[in-house]
Amino acid sequence: MARGKAVLRVCFTAEDLLQVTFADEPAPMVELTLAIAALQRPDPLFTLWRQRTLHALPRSAGPLLELVPATAKGPLFLDPMSRGFDDGLDQVLSIPTPFVRTELRRVHAVDRRPIPWTRLLADRDREAWQILEHAVRAAHAGLLAGSWDRIRAGFDAERAWRVQLLAAQGIRATLAGLAPGARWHGTTLEFDSTDNVEIPLNGNGITLLPSVFWTGRPLVGKYAQSTFLVYPAVTPLPLLDDPAANALAALLGRTRATILEQLTRPRTTTDLAHQLDLAKSSVSEHTKALRAAHLTTAHRDGKTVWHSCTPLGLGLLTGTLSTTRIARRP
Structure with a gap:
């Protein structure tokens, strides 16, 4: 490994390797956050989609562009795991205030752009949270609702293909194939990253969650006792639209x-x-x-x-x- 290179390390135990699963379906709030990030990423594959989508995106969705950067490392309270959009939005609106404040501090420490209205979110200001709710609804309508069938088809095809690879090549090869340059060191899986992060699974396993919007390096998120690894689907949304x-x-x-x-x-x-x-x-x-x-x-x-x-x-x-x-x- 080259000196100075940032690495995401996911530390498996033998028990964790027996508990690697695939998500059953796309997570609407996660895909929404990644779509917001894709609008800001200079990815040539998404150029036409980005131009078309930004032109049609309602102005009321704008606050999400301030909260979620191109890295997709926005506040975690915006993308809870949920089986549907309505359930996910309910989780966002009912998130505990201490967690909101912690996440906003973390995001501001990395992204130093001044966002005055987020201070009102941290103070649980009613109008600020109404703005956030309207932004999430508008972004969902503009980014996901009309494309959900294609998003689901891409997710299903990706999931089925990885299951085939799992049967043919085994779990270690399948996991190492999720991103270029991924490698095993013992039972630790390493991905090139923008930050040095170590994720111990501690016997709880991990759930694989492909995204048709994300083309960057794998991301890891923890929700309750579950750990999810978000990685780029083989066929991103613009190619599904092709x-x-x-x-x-x-x-x-x-x-x-x-x-x-x-x-x-x-x-x-x-x-x-x-x-x-x-x-x-x-x-x-x-x-x-x-x-x-x-x-x-x-x-x-x-x-x-x-x-x-x-x-x-x-x-x-x-x-x-x-x-x-x-x-x-x-």
């Missing part, structure tokens, strides 16, 4: 391409028929064709047949065919 999806539809047909996207998670024929408003017989024909092309697989559980993507199908969806081929080698 017309490449139309190319897949042209290759497979729109319906089969849509079914393949749905099968990043196991689903039954009934699930697909209901989700896509198709007859079961039509779904069966499409899944049969996808299975014949080795893009999906099926297994029976009693009377129920579950369909899911193969590594080849996931590679088509995520643009990672070469990596998928490597993963399939004995």
